[in-house]
Amino acid sequence: MLFVGSVSPPASAQTDTVYRYIDPNTGFRLGHYRAPTPENVPNATRISLAQLRALLEKSDVALLDVMAHTGAGPDPSTGEWRLSEMRKNIPGSIWLPEVGKGRLGPLLRRYFRDNLEDITGGDKSHIIVIYCIADCWPSWNAAKRAGEWGYENVLWFAEGTDGWLEADLPLQEAQPVPIDLE
Secondary structure, X not given: OOOOOOOOOOHHHOOOHHHHXXXXXXXXXXXXXXXXXXXXXXXOEEOOHHHHHHHHHHOOEEEEEOOOOOEEEEOOOOOOEEEOOOEEEOOOOEEOOOOOOOOOOHHHHHHHHHHHHHHHOOOOOOXXXXXXXXXXXXXXXXHHHHHHOOOOEEEEOOOHHHXXXXXXXXXXXXXXXXXXXX
């Protein structure tokens, strides 16, 4: 197996099938997204719950939830996401479903890039915290991708809403940002 972008399994897991879904050319996870993730992400820094809470108290942080949606996807005429299940996320978060896929088509790529630009005001040094749930490769993929696009302060909260809930912290009902179809 070939591992790209510093993605390599621990020595004890060299034959673990978890890593067989990594694209050898890009280093992104391409499927079976709910599985144990590596400890680190290339071009991003993993943070703990305590670090996240401290950041939220002191800094202007862009919280980005990349959890996949459940439903029919964006309405082709309006770009509004058609959801069959509600999502709750960390208060103050922006929800961009599907941007953590291993391969992004042109529409999702533009959706992710445009929203990163909007939430950071074009400042690539702005702090961005990316998460979804525990054992969530989409958050890993999205953090890696944002770092590759030149964002300098990408933080990955690997425990996501699961870790937030385990600490008895409140979640809020979330609405995904619509996709601009123009």
